[in-house]
Amino acid sequence: MFKHFSIEDLSIIALFLEEKDKTKKRAKRMAVHPMLKKRKLEGEYWTLFKELVDDEKKFFIYFRMSRYQFDILLNKIELLITKQDTVFKEALSPKEKLAVCLR
Secondary structure: OOOOOOHHHHHHHHHHHHHHHHHOOOOOOOOOOHHHHOHHHHOHHHHHHHHHHHOHHHHHHHHOOOHHHHHHHHHHHHHHHOOOOOOOOOOOOHHHHHHHHHO
């Protein structure tokens, strides 16, 4: 297939292709997606959970357990699901993780 190219020609083509690969722009990665930065303002947990705690009946309908049962379950697994905050992002609270998981 490349019989009509000399070794020098093939070397130049290889160098050109190698440089072309290096110049490709990589997608910029974000430590925290902008959508997640608004979680405390617009997230379901942060907006709805406060209202559900005040109304036992709505809480039971939403989570299929009473607040008392929720708190007992949280106390049993809290240490297992707790993560540390980092410089880049704040970890989800155990209560938030449990609420999201149950829902």
